[in-house]
Amino acid sequence: MKKHGFLYELRKNKALFLMAAPAVLLTFFLAYLPMSGLVLAFKNFNYSLGVFGSAWNGFDNFAYLFQSGTGWLITRNTILYNLMNLITSQFVAVIVAIIISEMVGRLYKRFVQSVIFLPYFISWVIVGIFAYNLFNYETGVLNGLLRAMGSEPLNLYTSENAWMWVFIICLFNMWKWTGYNSIIYIAAITGIDAECYEAADIDGANIFHKIWYITFPAIRPTIITMILLQVGRILRGDFEMFYQLVGSSGQLFQVTDVIDTYVFRSLATSGNLGMTAAASFYQSAVCFILVIVVNKIVSKIDQDSALF
Amino acid sequence: MKKFQKFLALVLVLALAVTVFAGCSGGSGSGSAAGGSGSGSGDLPDVDNSQAVNLTMYFISDKPGKWDEVEANYNKLFQEKLNTTLTTQWIAWSDYGNKYPLLFSSGEEFDLAYTATWLSYASLAQKGAFKELDDIWPKYAPNNWAQQSEAAKIQATVNGHYYCIPTLLATYSAYGPYYRTDLLDDSEWDGAMEGFDDLETYLDAIKAKYPEMQPYGVTMSGSELDDMWLGANSLYAIRGTSWLFIDPFADEPKLTTWYQYDGVMDFLTMMKRWCEKGFWSRSALSNAGNNEMDNGIFCVDVHNVDTYSGKVINEYNDPKGWTWGYKNWVKDVSNLPFTQDACVIPTTTKHADRALQLYDYITTDEEGYRAFMNGIEGTTYEIVDGQVRTLNADQDYGSTGMWAARNSKFNLPTEGSPEDEQEMKAEWDAYIAENGNRHSQYYSGFTIDTTSIETEYNACGNVVQQYWWPLELGFTDDLEAGLKEFQSQMEAAGVNKVIETLQAQLEDYIKNFPPES
Numbered sequence: 001m002k003k004h005g006f007l008y009e010l011r012k013n014k015a016l017f018l019m020a021a022p023a024v025l026l027t028f029f030l031a032y033l034p035m036s037g038l039v040l041a042f043k044n045f046n047y048s049l050g051v052f053g054s055a056w057n058g059f060d061n062f063a064y065l066f067q068s069g070t071g072w073l074i075t076r077n078t079i080l081y082n083l084m085n086l087i088t089s090q091f092v093a094v095i096v097a098i099i100i101s102e103m104v105g106r107l108y109k110r111f112v113q114s115v116i117f118l119p120y121f122i123s124w125v126i127v128g129i130f131a132y133n134l135f136n137y138e139t140g141v142l143n144g145l146l147r148a149m150g151s152e153p154l155n156l157y158t159s160e161n162a163w164m165w166v167f168i169i170c171l172f173n174m175w176k177w178t179g180y181n182s183i184i185y186i187a188a189i190t191g192i193d194a195e196c197y198e199a200a201d202i203d204g205a206n207i208f209h210k211i212w213y214i215t216f217p218a219i220r221p222t223i224i225t226m227i228l229l230q231v232g233r234i235l236r237g238d239f240e241m242f243y244q245l246v247g248s249s250g251q252l253f254q255v256t257d258v259i260d261t262y263v264f265r266s267l268a269t270s271g272n273l274g275m276t277a278a279a280s281f282y283q284s285a286v287c288f289i290l291v292i293v294v295n296k297i298v299s300k301i302d303q304d305s306a307l308f
Numbered sequence: 309m310k311k312f313q314k315f316l317a318l319v320l321v322l323a324l325a326v327t328v329f330a331g332c333s334g335g336s337g338s339g340s341a342a343g344g345s346g347s348g349s350g351d352l353p354d355v356d357n358s359q360a361v362n363l364t365m366y367f368i369s370d371k372p373g374k375w376d377e378v379e380a381n382y383n384k385l386f387q388e389k390l391n392t393t394l395t396t397q398w399i400a401w402s403d404y405g406n407k408y409p410l411l412f413s414s415g416e417e418f419d420l421a422y423t424a425t426w427l428s429y430a431s432l433a434q435k436g437a438f439k440e441l442d443d444i445w446p447k448y449a450p451n452n453w454a455q456q457s458e459a460a461k462i463q464a465t466v467n468g469h470y471y472c473i474p475t476l477l478a479t480y481s482a483y484g485p486y487y488r489t490d491l492l493d494d495s496e497w498d499g500a501m502e503g504f505d506d507l508e509t510y511l512d513a514i515k516a517k518y519p520e521m522q523p524y525g526v527t528m529s530g531s532e533l534d535d536m537w538l539g540a541n542s543l544y545a546i547r548g549t550s551w552l553f554i555d556p557f558a559d560e561p562k563l564t565t566w567y568q569y570d571g572v573m574d575f576l577t578m579m580k581r582w583c584e585k586g587f588w589s590r591s592a593l594s595n596a597g598n599n600e601m602d603n604g605i606f607c608v609d610v611h612n613v614d615t616y617s618g619k620v621i622n623e624y625n626d627p628k629g630w631t632w633g634y635k636n637w638v639k640d641v642s643n644l645p646f647t648q649d650a651c652v653i654p655t656t657t658k659h660a661d662r663a664l665q666l667y668d669y670i671t672t673d674e675e676g677y678r679a680f681m682n683g684i685e686g687t688t689y690e691i692v693d694g695q696v697r698t699l700n701a702d703q704d705y706g707s708t709g710m711w712a713a714r715n716s717k718f719n720l721p722t723e724g725s726p727e728d729e730q731e732m733k734a735e736w737d738a739y740i741a742e743n744g745n746r747h748s749q750y751y752s753g754f755t756i757d758t759t760s761i762e763t764e765y766n767a768c769g770n771v772v773q774q775y776w777w778p779l780e781l782g783f784t785d786d787l788e789a790g791l792k793e794f795q796s797q798m799e800a801a802g803v804n805k806v807i808e809t810l811q812a813q814l815e816d817y818i819k820n821f822p823p824e825s
Contacts, residue, residue: 064763067801070770128596137590138522157591158783247528247594250774251783265773266766275762 040277061278070262075235075286078258082234084170089177090226094219096178097185098211113186116179127172128244135168162255169245169256173238181226188222189215224298224305232291235259235283259283355448355661357391363663364395365710366411367422371398372706378688382679389676392666398709412437412654419663422710423472423652425645425755433471439653439660441470448664449473451672455715458745460646462753462821474646476671477714479612480736481644481748482636483532483539486616487608490631491518501635503540504578507608511587514607519586525606526588527597530777534566536610537575539638544748547645548756551772552810556640556747563811565803566776567795576779576787583782590783610637613732617725624724634728641736642748645755649712670713677718681708697723750823754814761809764802771797 010017037051044057065071096116103109134141135156143153156164196214205213237258246256263279291307299306375396383393397418399407408427411418412435423429423438432438446453452473460474485507489499497513500506514523524531538545544556546563553569554561566572582588589595600606609615616634623630651667653660669676682689682696688705690697721729740749758765775794784790 060763064766067763067767069800070767125596128594129598132591132594132596135591136595138586139589140591155590157594158785244596245594247596248530248773248777249591249593250776250778253774262770266770275766 038277038281040274041281042278043274045274057274061274062282064266064275065259065263065279065282070257073254074257074259074262077256078235078237078260081166081169081237081258082230084166085173085177086227086230086234088170088174089181090223090230092174092178093181094185094223097182097189097219098215100182101186101189101215102207102211113179113182116182118179119176120180122176124238124240124244127176127241128247131168131172131245157249157251159251159254162252165246165252165256169241172245173241176241184226185219185222188219192218221305224302225307228291228294228298228307231294232287234290235286237261239264355665357662357665360387360391360393361659361662362393362395363420363659363666364397364418365420366397366399366418367709367711368399368401368404368408368427369709370400373704375706378683378705381684382676385676385679386666386669390662390666390669392662394666396708396710415656417656417658418654419657419659420667421652421654422712423647423650424712425647429472429647429650429652430466430755430757433466433652437652437654438471439655439657441473441653444660444664445470445473448661449668449671452476452668455672455717457643457646459643459749459753463645463647463755464650472647472650472652473667473712475649475712475714476646476716477649477711477719478646478716478733478737479644479648480733481539481642481752482638482732482736483536483610483612484635484637485608485610486619486632486634488630489633490629491607499633501633503637504537508578508582510608511582512585515586521607522586522589522592522600522605523607524582524587525601525609526592526781527595527600528593529597530593530773531588531781532610533579534575534776534780536637537571539640541571542639544640544642544751546754546756546810547752549769551768551776552807554751554814556751561751561814563807563814565798565807567791567798572791573787576782576791579780580782580787588781592781593777593783613729617721617729620726621722621724632726634726634732636732636736640743640748641739642752643740645752649714651710651712667713671715672717674718677713677715680710681713681718683707691720692723694720695723695725696720744824746823753821754817756810757813758806758810761802761806764806767801768798768803768806771801771803 004012040051041061042056042058043051043054044060045051045054065074100109100113103112133139135143137143137153137155137157142156146153155161156168192215196218197210200210200214237260239258239260242256242258242261243264246252246261259279259282263276267276295307379394379396386392386394399411409432411421412432423432455476456474461470464470464472464474485501487501487510492510492513495513495517497510501510511523514521535545535550538553542555542557543553545553551565552563553565554563583590601609613634613636616632619630619632623632653663657663670680671677678685683705685691686699688699688707690699743749771794775790775797778784779787779790779794
């Protein structure tokens, strides 16, 4: 097979190149060019010298992340929370999608879908206020119920009870994202050829057989793509969620602190651009490695489902 | 392999592209740095007002809709008196963080600008962004120079030279509880509020009468009772940190933090007792704050006198039948740094003499001051019984963002402000005048430079929030153990290096600017 040069390709497929050009240019200007700012992570930033004129300072900016062992703790928390959220929100979303698509009543189906989707539109600031009013020691709904039933009120904001926040946070995350994620799966399920189900009906399959042997395999590529995309964000805690739910309750930080909240707390007042850039660089670098590794694993198992 | 080579080629192309762009911005960056290095004043002639000049002033604020009318009004006056006009340039709040630093690196010609400690005044001065004022300040702004306090002049000094003109408006380190008095009108409460014991009596009385209230205001941003405790015990918290303090009366003050301080257990035991009495919620640190004070859930907090004054003015404008009281508990009252609002002359100006002359006129001549700070008499403001009444508030005349130009002599209280405010301020002024530039007043000139210890300093701030805040609010069961944990976390974060470095800076300060004996 004869190999052709780039110019030949360009001439031959000029319409295709033209069509791709806007997207390529946008990505280049909005995603690749700003990446040059990453040098900031290795600089002692000085306003009058600018990003590229400032002096280099090696890995000094990264040091504060790992000062007194916090780096490991917050990295662990971030990864575990994201894994939990991956399982809860994605898994539940798949189940919800299947249930909704199996529903018969059209109106009821729409209604359920809207209700599940609604939390997506509620800002974390509002959710934070919900949570505070639910769990507040003195006036919270939870403790009101406990008192009414004659048991001791529960103070969730102490270090002894901090572990409960793992479930609270995952629950809120699930509540907020399930509806949104399920939309994508519902779309995938709608795309499945109805003839498959009709054939299964004739063969005498029941509803569980159909879900297991038809629906699941059909939406597997979608599930894998969604998970791969989520893995790319695994080191980015949903800052707003943690910040609004926990606030400054120091006794919970051991359990609830993620990289983003730690960086925010440490640098909000000092405004050191180099250090914030370093934190962001650290997150991106680890995410990059994770995506490559997971993608490799996926392509070993199933070549067609891998992203690249 | 082929695939990999292609990929490598792509990476190289991208890298090249990035370096090309990097080269551009790098070039412009260094060029501007070179432009800002000259700062000598040279011999300037006496002010010659024969030429009409138009000066430009930059400051941070959002431009009000009808500012042009105000500007035309004061320019008529400036033209007549000094043959000068002034154009104001407003940097909007939304992007001052980007625009302000660029102002001095762009090489643009202008004549006056606002600066402040929180806008990195000291580091910009070191980088040569501002004109050195050693000779020209007393020469062209003699009235302003004469009214400056010693503390203010020290605060304006960077590397032995003056680079800014601090504000002439005195603000005070006075701090104390502002509290509602109407709640206990018909009870036996004696009205005393001289210290923590009185506050506890007050809070007990409130809690007995209104058990559903959480009377002391604590939210996500923490409580300031720790700072209050220091002030009430004649200790001085170093500006810029919330966890380092000194004894301002000691001959050789040592930087101290909470676990090194003898009185810490007294403080913590009191706070634990208050928490158990329900003066604040046990979940308070997760409360984002929803105006509880105005909604009648909180009724007391510690803050400065302006907050108290604001509450009283609110009540005047929109009466709810609430009355407020205020007491200062800080024993060794001092002025807050005067450089928290200041004026600079950029190195690019061509009219430093005229700029200083104009600034002198604005800050020290009542006519110039009123026109620039208050606006148009009869249209935007009028003075009633020594208080300023805002007129046509709905018409967006606004007021200037050049807060540095304020002067205690001319700055009048807003209509409806409390009567005792001026008395208290007079008391503090008398105390400061009597004590001279000593103790807290003297140390207010000391600012910390954390450049070399940024990592440790930030880590410590973080530990304070994680361990000290819950301890301070009485959320920790075992105080002794909690304090030990706090100490060990602080040490792991590098507190000793922080204290050592800052202690050396403090000693340098004492050596370079010896206090009055």
